[in-house]
Amino acid sequence: MRAISPGLHLVSTPIGAARDITLHALDVLAGADVLVAEDTRTLRHLMEIHGIPLNGRQVIAYHDHSGEGQMQRLLGLLAEGRSLAYASEAGTPLISDPGFELARAVAAAGLPMSAAPGPCAAICALTLSGLPSDRFLFAGFPPSAQGARRSFLEDLATVQATLILYESPKRLAALLTEMAATLGAARQAVVCRELTKRFEEVMRGSLADLVEQVDGRDIKGEIVVLVDRAAPVEADDTTIAAALDQALKTMSVKDAATFVSQTLGVSRKIVYRIALDRSQG
Numbered sequence: 001m002r003a004i005s006p007g008l009h010l011v012s013t014p015i016g017a018a019r020d021i022t023l024h025a026l027d028v029l030a031g032a033d034v035l036v037a038e039d040t041r042t043l044r045h046l047m048e049i050h051g052i053p054l055n056g057r058q059v060i061a062y063h064d065h066s067g068e069g070q071m072q073r074l075l076g077l078l079a080e081g082r083s084l085a086y087a088s089e090a091g092t093p094l095i096s097d098p099g100f101e102l103a104r105a106v107a108a109a110g111l112p113m114s115a116a117p118g119p120c121a122a123i124c125a126l127t128l129s130g131l132p133s134d135r136f137l138f139a140g141f142p143p144s145a146q147g148a149r150r151s152f153l154e155d156l157a158t159v160q161a162t163l164i165l166y167e168s169p170k171r172l173a174a175l176l177t178e179m180a181a182t183l184g185a186a187r188q189a190v191v192c193r194e195l196t197k198r199f200e201e202v203m204r205g206s207l208a209d210l211v212e213q214v215d216g217r218d219i220k221g222e223i224v225v226l227v228d229r230a231a232p233v234e235a236d237d238t239t240i241a242a243a244l245d246q247a248l249k250t251m252s253v254k255d256a257a258t259f260v261s262q263t264l265g266v267s268r269k270i271v272y273r274i275a276l277d278r279s280q281g
């Protein structure tokens with residue numbers, strides 16, 4: 001077994017199948033001085049499954065709303081040179097899960113921190129989706145209030161990247177309908193349900209197709225929704241020039257040309273020529 005170094009260890013845990021845990025994660029759980037978890041029962045259960053004894057170690061509950069006292073307690077243990085393993089309920093901590101406030105405080109205090117990486121529903125879904133994986137935007141859970149939800153989707157409409165969202169099964173049908181209206185019914189999309197579990201399902205099609213596929217079904221389980229990027233906009237020279245002028249304020253000609261060509265979906269050669277003209281003029 002590897003010796004566990006002092007500091008905070010962010011441990012990724014399975015998103016379904018219990019065997020999806022790394023040897024590194026098991027080493028950290030077996031060897032850390034203190035165990036910290038979003039849900040202490042879930043962590044104890046996972047450790048039981050993998051035959052890792054607690055041996056009298058403390059299991060402390062922590063989430064981002066645990067309060068300043070709990071955060072200071074953990075920072076104090078780290079400052080004493082203890083090793084802490086932190087696991088959220090499932091998957092990778094901080095990814096639509098607690099851990100951000102703690103990781104930020106540990107980084108700010110200059111205390112040691114490392115990760116035992118592993119399962120994450122967003123990445124698992126992206127790899128299965130068949131949608132382009134070169135650029136993606138993980139947007140987490142859409143807000144539930146109607147107005148906030150609409151502007152959240154509007155903001156995503158022109159993003160030149162595969163969109164990845166988490167959603168509750170109860171709201172899936174409504175989300176697909178709203179996305180078809182905001183992003184365009186013809187956009188290719190994928191719904192991944194219950195990844196790595198017994199009833200795993202991957203549905204593909206346009207947003208309009210998916211609205212039909214889920215219509216009338218009582219959808220259960222955990223869901224990731226992915227949507228292909230917007231079709232490139234027809235950008236004229238004026239639009240390209242305006243985007244370049246903005247980008248050239250903070251980027252080199254080369255970087256600005258790459259950025260604008262990717263953002264507007266226009267040939268890099270054309271953008272680079274305009275960028276050179278503008279940077280010289």
Ligand code: SAM
Nearest residue numbers: 015091092095097120121166167194195222223
């Ligand atoms: N930290 C986790 C991760 O790394 O993916 C995400 C935690 S977030 C509170 C839970 C959401 O993740 C679920 O509502 C669902 O959208 C997604 N999710 C988690 N496990 C999943 C699975 N097995 N299949 C599909 N989606 C899953």
